[in-house]
Amino acid sequence: MDYYVKNNDIILSEKDFNLDETLDCGQAFRWKKIQSDYNCTYEGSFFNDNLRISEISKGQFIFHNVSEDEFLGKWADYFDFYTDYSQLKAEFSEDETLSKACEFAGGIRLLKQNSWECLISFIISQNNNIPRIKGIIDRLCDNYGAFPTAEQMRGVTADDLAFLRSGFRGKYLSDAVECINTGKINLSDIAVAPIEQAREELKKIKGVGPKVAECVLLFGMHRTEAFPVDVWIKRVLAEYYPNGFPEFAKDNAGIAQQYLFHYIRNITE
């Protein structure tokens, strides 16, 4: 990791990183672009930690008002800087479609998000569009002052959550809160459980089906073998992988999925 401390900031060089591609590709919903002229700046949060980050030129970043300890201990992990994405993309490039996808948006990184935040966020995401998902999560965080813990939400009913205007998802959120607070579901255990078992556990929560479970595993537990399949990925699989997804990329199928998702959505528009 090529970085240095300057005043109260961290200056980072990382060529396999782009803010738009990483923060606005549907894996996280709490980042806002607050500036987009000669450089670009995002403000956002990871559970209850806030960050302002600028891309001052290609591959050059400022983490504003971040200490070296915070950077190494928190943000470098969140942005997965301890993983070599050049190496990863080199491996993916054995496959023609993946190679094109990596070339198309080489600055995507898989964010290592909080499992609880992910669970709630992706329950909200079902049959929903990204601007509205962001709005609902905004209202949730505004109400509690930050992203609420399950403990802070203890006992909430769907009616209590009406202010979210999350529609039929309110009862799912209420059930997720209860599952965590009663101990019926333990996210830390699920994070390290065998993947099939982890899937089945997550699906015990109302409103968590195959897609949401897979997103929680991938985005919230960094299970890189998890592979969320939505309409876009179905299209990729049908069009480019009629004989199945390549075996060599299986351990990192979820990261490959991010490149493919972004690729197929943007080349067909």
Next chain:
DNA sequence: CGCCAGGACGCCC
């Protein structure tokens, strides 16, 4: 206005 949104549930056969 109608169609759709990073789906899941409940019911049907």
Next chain:
DNA sequence: GGGCGTCATGGC
């Protein structure tokens, strides 16, 4: 176990 209508809300 697969197929299908339904579920709130609002972006476009």
